[in-house]
């Protein structure tokens with residue numbers, strides 16, 4: 452774990468084309484982490500997962516509906532990533548959700564292990580939230596895998612509260 456003072460010179464900035472390899476690696480790191488805490492033997496991370504994910508994310512970004520921000524240190528380069536996406540209401544949503552409400556979503560958030568608990572996740576979230584607010588989002592959603600208790604504590608610390616709960620059972 453790297454303490455805050457060791458992360459001096461930390462920069463949060465938008466994703467650039469040259470970051471693709473680092474982004475793929477962090478998306479894979481995130482999926483590996485989710486797989487490591489999976490208690491149901493469902494999650495996996497196949498070899499093309501990172502490339503397929505960044506492709507999908509960049510496609511949405513090209514439509515102006517999403518932004519990726521990276522945290523970068525002088526010493527280790529990119530050490531964190533957040534993906535913030537605006538949500539366009541469907542016809543049915545328009546009939547079911549108050550018109551004053553517009554959603555944004557944090558779809559991916561990852562800090563490399565050695566830099567966790569140094570305040571980088573909080574900083575990435577501040578930038579992502581500011582972007583979503585600027586895009587007109589009144590509420591921000593973030594899904595967390597149930598066994599990922601640490602991430603739940605993180606989001607709760609930032610003022611997020613439970614909204615939907617999803618159940619699962621084996622047939």
Ligand SMILES: CC(C)(COP(=O)(O)OP(=O)(O)OC[C@H]1O[C@@H](n2cnc3c(N)ncnc32)[C@H](O)[C@@H]1OP(=O)(O)O)[C@@H](O)C(=O)NCCC(=O)NCCS
Nearest residue numbers: 484560561562567568569570571572573601602604605608
């Ligand atoms: C969850 C995650 C993004 C948090 O990022 P981080 O940079 O480590 O978090 P921060 O240092 O900004 O923490 C901010 C606050 O959140 C809370 N928090 C963060 N990690 C915590 C943990 N492991 N246990 C308890 N509280 C925690 C604390 O209140 C912390 O403030 P403090 O350190 O002053 O007490 C990071 O641990 C991570 O990438 N985990 C693996 C992937 C993941 O879970 N992604 C998110 C869900 S998809």
